Amino acid sequence: MDAIVKRIILQVRKGDHNAFGELVELYKDRVFALSYRMLGNRQEAEDVAQEAFIRAYTNIDRYQIDRKFSTWLYRIATNLSIDRMRKKKPDYYLDAEVAGTDGLTMYSQVSADEQLPEDEVVSLEAQDGIHRAILSLPAKYRSAITLKYIQELSLKEISEILDLPIGTVKTRIHRGREALRKKLQEQ
Amino acid sequence: MKGGEAMKCPAEMIGIMHDVLDEDATKEQKRLLFEHIQTCSDCKQHYEELKKTESFLLSSPSMEAPDGFTSKVMKQLPQEKRTVWIKRWMKSHPLVTAAILFLALMTGSVYSSWTSEDQLSALSGNLRFDQETNTVIVPEGEVIEGDLTVKNRNLEIEGEVKGDVLVINGEQYMASAGQVTGEIEEVDHILDWTWYELKKLVYNLGDFFTNEESK
Known part of the structure; x- marks a missing residue:
């Protein structure tokens, strides 16, 4: 896998668009899942995921070929997602009533934005609680939790992606998990 | 931060729970935790809840990028270098390339023999x-x-x-x-x-x- 990715990247560096298309195919689902869990909205997640790939393409010369490509790509996607989250309304307003509606909270807005194929709806209902709980976490816990559980990465990889010491990553995962536990108990 | 129900227990107990979940705890810490939750129902419940949270997180459905994702990305990329495009095109159309090459050479030689001196x-x-x-x-x-x-x-x-x-x-x-x-x-x-x-x-x-x- 790594050897294939490296061969493709060398082609991309020569300016080959099609080789980059292969890279997008390999990683698009994981990058999209990452930005979706961070942003909670399919349209925004798609925008961010696409921008992550475009940034990866334009900065491909800065990628160090001896390091893991996915780490570098996830780092771009995570940073873009966090930037986007900060530009949006802070998450803790999700519970607030939306002005001019009768009892509608931002939660209902979040789910109304999602257009999902029918087969996804069932599993989403079951997962709705945890998904909303993740979205209620502050950005720094949300990114650590998403990378650990959605991407199933090691603490070392997460520390490289977030550019933080392993100890800090651990603390964020512990606090994030603790917050999620409480949210799920409340639901 | 730490749950109120665990207040009367050793302060580090919840930290140990997380380390155990991260497979980051020593044997000694594990033993300490499992002995403790035998006797402390609050901590036992807290640990169970954390494990449940983790299993929820791990069972998140895998997601697929929307249709047409790759082509949308490709459309937004900056123009690729012309030489790369030509090289790839020639590679994927060897017959057409050969035909064009042949025609170019033929035209060249025919034209030069057409315009060459009277003979x-x-x-x-x-x-x-x-x-x-x-x-x-x-x-x-x-x-x-x-x-x-x-x-x-x-x-x-x-x-x-x-x-x-x-x-x-x-x-x-x-x-x-x-x-x-x-x-x-x-x-x-x-x-x-x-x-x-x-x-x-x-x-x-x-x-x-x-x-x-x-x-």
Whole structure:
């Protein structure tokens, strides 16, 4: 896998668009899942995921070929997602009533934005609680939790992606998990 | 931060729970935790809840990027270098590339032979040339043994040609007394010329192969 990715990247560096298309195919689902869990909205997640790939393409010369490509790509996607989250309304307003509606909270807005194929709806209902709980976490816990559980990465990889010491990553995962536990108990 | 229900327990207990979940705890810490939750129902519940949270997190459905994701990304990429595009195109269309190359070379050689100097070829026999009318004349009573090619000139045959006659970019006139044993061909346009060259090439190739076989 790594050897294939490296061969493709060398082609991309020569300016080959099609080789980059292969890279997008390999990683698009994981990058999209990452930005979706961070942003909670399919349209925004798609925008961010696409921008992550475009940034990866334009900065491909800065990628160090001896390091893991996915780490570098996830780092771009995570940073873009966090930037986007900060530009949006802070998450803790999700519970607030939306002005001019009768009892509608931002939660209902979040789910109304999602257009999902029918087969996804069932599993989403079951997962709705945890998904909303993740979205209620502050950005720094949300990114650590998403990378650990959605991407199933090691603490070392997460520390490289977030550019933080392993100890800090651990603390964020512990606090994030603790917050999620409480949210799920409340639901 | 830490749950109120765990207040009366050792402060580090919840930290140990997380380390155990991260598979980051020592044997000693694990033993400490499991002994403790035997006796402390609050901590036991807290640990169970954390494990449940984790299993929820791990069972998140895998997600797929929306349809057309890759092509949307590709459309937004900056223009790729032209040379790369040409190289790849040539690689994926070898036959077309070969055909274009062949045509380019053919056109080049045909064009240069079309515009090259006036020439006249005959294997034997005497020919007369009338400068004023730009006409090559096979005089009466003269016999040309073999093929006769005239280029950029007119040809008048009063005698006899024992072979084919080819007139390129000129006119041929046969006197009533003239005689040609082979075929007479006139080529007036570059397209005709190209066709003629191609025919010649194919014949030569044919000859080449028959020669090879006969060896």
